[in-house]
Amino acid sequence: MNDESFHARRAPSRRSVLRAMAAGAGAAAGSALTGGRASAAPPGQLDVATLRPADLTFSPAAKMAPYSIVSPNLRQLDDHFRRDERRYQMLQPDPDLAAASVRIGDGSLTAGADTAFFTLLRSDTGQRAPYTGVIADVRSLSGSTDHDTVLAGLARDAGDYIMGWYDHASGEAGLDVSANGTVRTFGRVKVKLAPPFRLAFTMTGPGSNVLADEGSGWRVLTGAVTADALDLRGIGPSIANTTFDTAPKVPAGGTLGQLFTVDRPFTGVGGMFPTYQTTDSSVTLSLYRDGPDGALITRRRLTGIPDNAWQFLTADTPLPPGTYYLEQSEPDGPVAWWSSSTDAISWGRAYRNGAPAEGDRTIRVRFPAAETAAELLAAYRNTIGVRADRGTITLGRVEAGYFGQAGIRDPVIVSAPDGAPYIRGGKLYFTLTNSGLAGGIPAAHMGVFRMDLADYRNLEEVGKIFVARDQEVLGDHAGRVIHDPAEGSRVMAVTFGDYDIFNEGVTGYAAARSDVLHGVHIVPSRPVARGIDPYPVRIDGTWWLAVSDGGRTTAYRFTDDAFAEPVPVGANDNGGVYYEGTKVCRIGTRWYILTSSGTDYRVYGLDTRLVGTLDAPHPSGWIPHPMVLPVPLPGNRTRFIQLSMDGDGDPVSGLFGHFLVNVSDQIVRGREYPAR
Secondary structure, eight states, X not given: OOTTSBTTTTOTTTOHHXXXXXXXXXXXXXXXXXXXXXXXXXXXXXXXXTOOGGGOBEEEEEEEOXXXXXXXXXXXXXXXXXXXXXXXXXXXXXXXXXXXXXXXXXXXXXXXXXXXXXXXXXXXXXXXXXXXXXXXXXXXXOOOSSOEEEEEEEEEETTEEEEEEEETTTTEEEEEEXXXXXXXXXXXEEOOOOSSEEEEEEXXXXXXXXEXXXXXXXXXXXXXXXXXXXXXXXOOOEXXXXXXXXXXXXXXXXXXXXXXXXXXXXXXXXXXXXXXXXXXXXEEEEEEESSTTSOEEEEEEEESOOTTEEEEEEEEEEEOSEXXXXXXXXXESSOOOOEESSOOOSSEEEEETTEEOSSEEOEEXXXXXXXXXXXXXXXXXXXXXXXXXXXXXXXXXXXEEEEEXXXXXXEEEOBOTTSOBOEETTEEEEEEEEOOSTTSGGGOEEEXXXXXXXXXXXXEEEEEEEEEETTXXXXXXXXXXXXXXXXXXEEEEESOTTHHHHOOOEEEEEEESSXXXXXXXXEEOEEEEEOEEEEEEEETTEEXXXXXXXXXXXXXXXXXXXXXXXXXXXXXXXXXXOOEEEEXXXXXXXXXXXXXXXXXXXXXXXXXOEEEEXXXXXXXXXXXXXXXXXXXXXXXXXXXXXXXXXXXXXXXXXXXXXXXXXXXXEEEESOSSOOO
């Protein structure tokens, strides 16, 4: 197992979260196969024919913190510089500086010159998704007093790149994005590192980070959202006001609006509207030229508006530069417009009833993308760089590939269509949401893992699944994979990959004939239902789907195999308490929906009526997922395990959350699923 699989084993005394992790792992209580700390129920006491959720109790078995800058099984570049393979293109970003003389061999790369130099070494490797890690082992620096810099990142050419860097001369680290030779610097911070150390660059969706490891584990030096300068997801640029401190409602018979001016063609404009956890609010959104008295360009009646989601009017052909007016009118139900009570942007102004008002509404104007995600990702390659006044800089190794994870969330088993866990060679397959670093929710993505059921601590990432939507490649996650060797794979994931743009969670569906469990896959997706944490399963030939929609536990069934026609079955508002993490599990002969709040796990029938609660460890203050599954044992017996997580993070490394395994204290006679 890679030395990054369980973060910072080297320094268990440095951070409390690492102490907790080590203690949890050390206290692992065996496995489902060996029996662990639980004992079998007396003969005849528990049988799958009569088993109910209330018959089971769960105890902790393992606690882990997956953390990896580059996913070990998904490296694209791993160069120990044993020999010169000429796999790098030499780029000179500043023509006024010399190109470094580079020597590769005998386990090192040495770059230097007798005068000021700046060279990027662009490899022939890259990733097909905007989730990247590049690591450079820095053995020695030049000792220059003005520039003494190591860089790692992605480059297209000498004038177009994104690089994380550390400059020993200035004692700073930061992120540079260069477009046509014009450089913007993000997140510049003061820091001092002592060689040897490892320097890492990560891109996780809209955000990028610089990290360092001086021998006691990774620590984040700086990070920033860099998508407005370079977005390899293929999302076009935008300008926006996202600040707000008030939410006015449309006056009776009146309107709210926002005037705005743009200097280039745009494809869409919208605002963010609260609906106060309702699902049936509606409002009319209109776009005029020049102002409220100008010509109407387009209008749309918005219905079923999700709470706090961005709602857009879009144009098939980009609209020309100029002054425009976005207007909200004719509300039905509780709906408002998040706004700033004071002026927040220079290119617009709020309106009320057709007249100027103080402040600005939330507004986002979207511009067309110049290139698709596939074109961008094919152009930007894994790159390292050096810059100094004189002397030499020595590197010992460079790694690059798909970003692994900074902790995890949302454990969901891979299963056959009928819900049977996908277990091969004694290893359980499941997906986890791999947490990213800078970039918030869209910085995460979906990874496929397998866990040895004889040793829960033997956890390995074997694949990644990304989603293609509108020529974009996105890290949609909190999803589920159904795999059948005869039918192929079905994937559901939530539209979290562009959450920074839309702030909306919709479940999307993709079908693939291939095995998506191993390697990197990009699957096209289409919307199925509003809501997050989808869990589909085929019960007696009919597909069912449970989701969490604004905290409500909602169930659908489908009349087809393509999830095209959802039929609502039931919804439980949980008395206003927020629940999510929906799972559909068979316990005994019956099917149940399981969800979680910040305090407990709930158990419902398929009609979403409350049955009871699940007796399993619940991390206080977090919303863990209640993934319960049966594991067959020898002798026609079954044990249940629960996969969960906490949000106990580490601000030094950026870690979010531990992966938790709980096991049932009971062993049950019989099998939930036939042997296969």
